[in-house]
Amino acid sequence: MAKTDFTLHIAPITVELAPNRILSTIGYNGTSPGPLLRMKEGAPVTVNVINDTDVPEFVHFHGLLISSEVDGSEEEGSPAVPPHGSQRYQFTPKPAGTRWYHTHTMAMDDLHRGSYTGMFGFLIIEGANDPGRFDQEHYLALRDWEPYFTNQSMDNDDLDPAQAQPEKPAVLDTRPVGLEVAADIFSINDKALGAGEPIRVNSGERVLFHFLNASAIENRHLALPGHKFNVIAMDGNPVPTQAAVDVLMLGPGERIDAIVEMNQPGVWILGAPEDPVREGGLGIVIEYANQHRTPQWTPPPKSVWDYTIFGNSSGFGKSSGFGKPQPQAAPTERLDMVFEKVPRGAGKFNSFTVNGKSYPHDQEFLLKQGTRYRLTFHNRTDDAHPLHVHRHQLEIVEIYGKATSGVIKDTFVVPTYGRASVDFTADQPGPTLFHCHIQQHMDFGFKALLRYS
Numbered sequence: 001m002a003k004t005d006f007t008l009h010i011a012p013i014t015v016e017l018a019p020n021r022i023l024s025t026i027g028y029n030g031t032s033p034g035p036l037l038r039m040k041e042g043a044p045v046t047v048n049v050i051n052d053t054d055v056p057e058f059v060h061f062h063g064l065l066i067s068s069e070v071d072g073s074e075e076e077g078s079p080a081v082p083p084h085g086s087q088r089y090q091f092t093p094k095p096a097g098t099r100w101y102h103t104h105t106m107a108m109d110d111l112h113r114g115s116y117t118g119m120f121g122f123l124i125i126e127g128a129n130d131p132g133r134f135d136q137e138h139y140l141a142l143r144d145w146e147p148y149f150t151n152q153s154m155d156n157d158d159l160d161p162a163q164a165q166p167e168k169p170a171v172l173d174t175r176p177v178g179l180e181v182a183a184d185i186f187s188i189n190d191k192a193l194g195a196g197e198p199i200r201v202n203s204g205e206r207v208l209f210h211f212l213n214a215s216a217i218e219n220r221h222l223a224l225p226g227h228k229f230n231v232i233a234m235d236g237n238p239v240p241t242q243a244a245v246d247v248l249m250l251g252p253g254e255r256i257d258a259i260v261e262m263n264q265p266g267v268w269i270l271g272a273p274e275d276p277v278r279e280g281g282l283g284i285v286i287e288y289a290n291q292h293r294t295p296q297w298t299p300p301p302k303s304v305w306d307y308t309i310f311g312n313s314s315g316f317g318k319s320s321g322f323g324k325p326q327p328q329a330a331p332t333e334r335l336d337m338v339f340e341k342v343p344r345g346a347g348k349f350n351s352f353t354v355n356g357k358s359y360p361h362d363q364e365f366l367l368k369q370g371t372r373y374r375l376t377f378h379n380r381t382d383d384a385h386p387l388h389v390h391r392h393q394l395e396i397v398e399i400y401g402k403a404t405s406g407v408i409k410d411t412f413v414v415p416t417y418g419r420a421s422v423d424f425t426a427d428q429p430g431p432t433l434f435h436c437h438i439q440q441h442m443d444f445g446f447k448a449l450l451r452y453s
């Protein structure tokens with residue numbers, strides 16, 4: 001048997017967000033986030049997962065181009081980690097970049113299962129990507145805790161681009177909607193704002209941040225007063241055009257690598273622009289040397305998130321000059337997915353359909369190996385959804401009614417009533433799961449299985 005390179009031990013843990021706020025959950029190796037797994041691109045690894053709970057578990061390696069057998073998805077036929085048993089995953093990690101791993105079990109109406117737990121962590125694949133000069137780096141995962149059901153909409157999608165909403169139906173469905181999941185307690189990694197050590201910086205330093213939205217629930221925004229985020233990679237993939245922005249947006253599952261030039265001495269809060277979210281814990285203090293005062297927060301300039309400014313079509317920003325994706329052949333086949341929400345379609349909860357049908361869409365999405373596809377997502381719902389395709393890389397080619405190229409993602413947010421197209425090459429045989437990365441949406445129908453013919 002191959003030697004074990006990494007061991008993940010699933011068991012109940014406690015997380016001390018603050019001295020007066022200690023949570024019980026499930027985690028990997030006694031902590032949440034779990035250990036940072038550092039792998040080398042192209043060097044085979046064995047991950048041994050030991051499950052010390054009473055239920056089957058799946059560990060999904062998110063953003064990796066690996067086979068269905070080890071992808072960690074029940075729908076794709078990966079074997080479960082049995083209760084009080086273990087499972088070995090052997091694969092060759094690729095591509096280089098900021099990836100992550102997390103549980104992929106269903107939660108349904110149990111808010112103590114699946115991605116509501118502390119089972120997630122960063123997975124870094126080291127390779128040829130060159131982030132440029134930096135003085136220190138930090139891995140920051142955004143989380144919410146102690147989720148509950150509510151019929152009060154908590155959406156904060158107002159920072160999304162104002163747009164035509166091409167998929168908005170002429171007549172809106174006004175039936176009462178079901179219970180949704182919300183949370184009021186937040187953290188970055190395992191600490192609420194102010195409870196952990198600050199990030200200590202010197203004026204003039206370049207700090208590389210690896211951000212991950214590990215929430216099961218909601219898209220998140222981040223800002224750092226007086227500073228800009230120079231985005232160099234999204235979902236671990238270098239962007240064709242590096243651009244500096246005031247506010248980042250990450251849907252659940254998304255990652256952003258960004259360099260911040262520390263040139264505003266003071267003590268600042270890096271956190272969520274929405275007051276209840278930041279005051280609920282989603283933030284971390286940035287403290288310059290020899291600065292002693294209360295951490296400052298000022299609202300960021302009004303800002304909209306737009307993936308296309310990082311693409312090849314953009315006229316501003318500076319070319320990253322590394323890892324630039326090769327121009328791809330034009331797609332020869334088309335696929336369409338239409339998403340609709342059925343209010344209270346699952347009893348107390350809403351359900352979702354893809355092309356008017358429920359999972360698993362037998363034989364509906366058949367891929368021919370080696371073919372490049374254009375997949376268009378039609379979001380006929382009143383939410384912005386983080387869409388994720390397993391084991392493949394997606395090139396955004398149209399979003400917000402704008403064309404772009406070269407932005408390579410595994411997860412991206414399709415706006416409310418919006419439309420987006422991605423191109424991908426079917427070069428990863430095996431069942432392939434597509435789903436919304438909001439746990440409740442996935443559990444209640446927002447998913448489909450793509451198969452190779």
Ligand SMILES: [Cu+2]
Nearest residue numbers: 385436438441
């Ligand atoms: Cu969703």
